[in-house]
Amino acid sequence: MAQARTKRPGGRSERVRHSVLSATADELLERGLEQLSIASVARRAGVHHTTVYRRWPTKSQLVLDAAVELTRQRMPAPDLGELRLDLHAYFGGLLDALADPRVLALVRSLIAAPGAEFTEQRDRYWQDRFGVTAEIVHRAVERGELAANVESWRIIELVAGPLWMRVLLTGLPVDEEFLSRAIDDAIHAVT
Numbered sequence: 001m002a003q004a005r006t007k008r009p010g011g012r013s014e015r016v017r018h019s020v021l022s023a024t025a026d027e028l029l030e031r032g033l034e035q036l037s038i039a040s041v042a043r044r045a046g047v048h049h050t051t052v053y054r055r056w057p058t059k060s061q062l063v064l065d066a067a068v069e070l071t072r073q074r075m076p077a078p079d080l081g082e083l084r085l086d087l088h089a090y091f092g093g094l095l096d097a098l099a100d101p102r103v104l105a106l107v108r109s110l111i112a113a114p115g116a117e118f119t120e121q122r123d124r125y126w127q128d129r130f131g132v133t134a135e136i137v138h139r140a141v142e143r144g145e146l147a148a149n150v151e152s153w154r155i156i157e158l159v160a161g162p163l164w165m166r167v168l169l170t171g172l173p174v175d176e177e178f179l180s181r182a183i184d185d186a187i188h189a190v191t
Contacts, residue, residue: 020052027044028063029105061121063109070106075094077136078093083143083187086140087183087186095174095179098167147191154190155186
């Protein structure tokens with residue numbers, strides 16, 4: 001009787017995954033979404049293109065996984081015991097992540113990518129990110145900092161909106177004072 005193969009955590013499979021997702025971010029930064037190809041990602045990662053296709057059959061899936069991986073690594077849901085501190089840590093982490101040109105290129109690619117294929121992937125990316133921030137709001141409700149009926153989307157939109165506007169549209173700086181003011185305004189609006 002053949003023994004079932006089990007997936008090992010780490011090991012070669014994880015190294016290949018990391019290498020491919022990192023190569024995807026680098027390719028996006030250098031070439032942009034239109035010029036990115038699975039073959040060029042495979043070459044940069046040092047793997048055969050079938051290895052990439054086996055795990056990521058479409059370019060949109062590859063870009064999504066690279067974006068999710070980079071942002072998850074850099075932006076977990078902090079739990080510092082206070083809503084203001086958690087929001088500051090999370091959104092400060094967002095700004096630090098966006099300072100990495102690879103992360104910014106991935107996010108811009110997801111936002112600007114045309115077609116139904118990317119619409120689904122873009123929605124999955126933002127749902128993942130909003131899921132993380134909803135944890136922050138949920139813990140604040142459990143601690144009694146926010147009312148039970150507060151909509152987690154509202155507070156996140158109130159903080160994220162001004163930040164994304166500056167990062168993606170106006171190019172104006174987002175410094176510590178601006179971030180703190182956006183957080184204070186959001187908390188004040190929902191309490």
